[in-house]
Amino acid sequence: MLKTLEYRDGKLYIIDQTKLPTEKEIIAIETVEECFDAIKKLKVRGAPAIGIAAAYGVVLGIKDLEEDDFNSFYNELKKISKYLGSSRPTAVNLFWALDRMEKKALENKYKPVEEIKKILEEEAISIQREDEKICKKIGENGIEVLKDGYTILTHCNAGVLATSKYGTALAPIYLAKERGWNIKVFADETRPLLQGSRLTTFELMEAGIDVTLITDNMAAMVMSKGWIDVVIVGCDRVAANGDVANKIGTYGVALLAKAHNIPFYVAGPTTTIDLKTPTGKDIVIEERGREEIICGFGKQTAPSNVKVYNPAFDVTPNELIDGIITEKGIVRAPYDINLKTIFSGAGGEN
Numbered sequence: 079m080l081k082t083l084e085y086r087d088g089k090l091y092i093i094d095q096t097k098l099p100t101e102k103e104i105i106a107i108e109t110v111e112e113c114f115d116a117i118k119k120l121k122v123r124g125a126p127a128i129g130i131a132a133a134y135g136v137v138l139g140i141k142d143l144e145e146d147d148f149n150s151f152y153n154e155l156k157k158i159s160k161y162l163g164s165s166r167p168t169a170v171n172l173f174w175a176l177d178r179m180e181k182k183a184l185e186n187k188y189k190p191v192e193e194i195k196k197i198l199e200e201e202a203i204s205i206q207r208e209d210e211k212i213c214k215k216i217g218e219n220g221i222e223v224l225k226d227g228y229t230i231l232t233h234c235n236a237g238v239l240a241t242s243k244y245g246t247a248l249a250p251i252y253l254a255k256e257r258g259w260n261i262k263v264f265a266d267e268t269r270p271l272l273q274g275s276r277l278t279t280f281e282l283m284e285a286g287i288d289v290t291l292i293t294d295n296m297a298a299m300v301m302s303k304g305w306i307d308v309v310i311v312g313c314d315r316v317a318a319n320g321d322v323a324n325k326i327g328t329y330g331v332a333l334l335a336k337a338h339n340i341p342f343y344v345a346g347p348t349t350t351i352d353l354k355t356p357t358g359k360d361i362v363i364e365e366r367g368r369e370e371i372i373c374g375f376g377k378q379t380a381p382s383n384v385k386v387y388n389p390a391f392d393v394t395p396n397e398l399i400d401g402i403i404t405e406k407g408i409v410r411a412p413y414d415i416n417l418k419t420i421f422s423g424a425g426g427e428n
């Protein structure tokens with residue numbers, strides 16, 4: 079299985095996902111600026127992977143700090159955290175990971191700064207290791223919505239490349255394959271950055287899983303033919319009422335699934351659930367550059383001065399979602415109650 083991120087000898091190694099599928103280039107990230115750039119340019123991407131990378135970004139940013147009193151050190155750490163947090167606004171895992179690193183520093187405020195740096199390095203490693211276990215659990219919980227012989231449609235990439243391992247939406251598919259089930263996948267190409275055609279097809283084929291690439295505007299026809307048994311997608315932020323921000327186009331896929339009576343599931347760790355954000359209307363949607371649409375991957379496909387709107391995410395209202403597959407179980411409606419329940423540790427199928 080691919081390894082999206084690896085921290086060793088004080089450097090963060092990532093697959094540069096902007097080069098996939100034609101080049102599998104591993105790059106070393108040695109500074110917080112390089113980490114910011116990698117997240118901003120989607121060299122590393124996907125909510126959990128962004129959070130893990132940002133945690134290591136804090137480690138890289140503090141390693142050469144010379145402040146030896148806690149308050150000065152902590153002020154610098156907060157600046158580094160704020161800087162990394164300005165890279166992308168929608169995936170809540172980024173902010174969750176940064177908050178966790180800040181809290182860890184505060185918990186150890188009476189220790190020597192050099193010891194705190196070591197503790198924070200260990201905290202970032204823990205975040206990555208925990209994500210591996212969480213994604214495996216999402217796979218185990220998510221397999222409940224699959225059957226041997228099923229065909230799944232997915233959008234964007236919520237696989238290994240978006241996490242530390244296994245993925246979220248793709249985790250149940252990998253587990254089904256391990257169990258010897260006959261599983262097929264239709265992957266939306268997912269314009270404009272083509273995470274589906276560049277990344278999802280790449281990683282599923284590497285794993286020997288039957289995947290068919292379709293353009294985004296084919297999903298309706300494929301569903302109308304009865305070829306899809308279930309839709310599973312990832313998530314970048316789940317609001318307290320169960321509205322979900324995910325890659326642009328997800329909302330349309332959810333509407334199509336409803337129209338064709340196809341179950342629609344979202345998969346993600348509880349670190350992607352944001353109880354502080356009441357509804358999907360309150361989620362900040364990242365808008366990206368015009369060049370991604372009019373000049374995607376090197377070919378100009380529109381007049382250079384055409385007006386462009388390029389939101390990287392959209393929001394799927396909770397009423398279109400049959401369940402949210404987490405490491406603590408599958409959360410179902412009423413989401414405003416049941417999302418709080420899994421945070422109270424009660425967890426499990428609702």
Ligand SMILES: CSC[C@H]1O[C@H](OP(=O)(O)O)[C@H](O)[C@@H]1O
Nearest residue numbers: 123124125236240312313324325
């Ligand atoms: C497992 S989270 C994956 C999630 O993140 C992707 O966004 P991006 O490629 O812009 O980082 C997409 O929304 C996926 O569903």
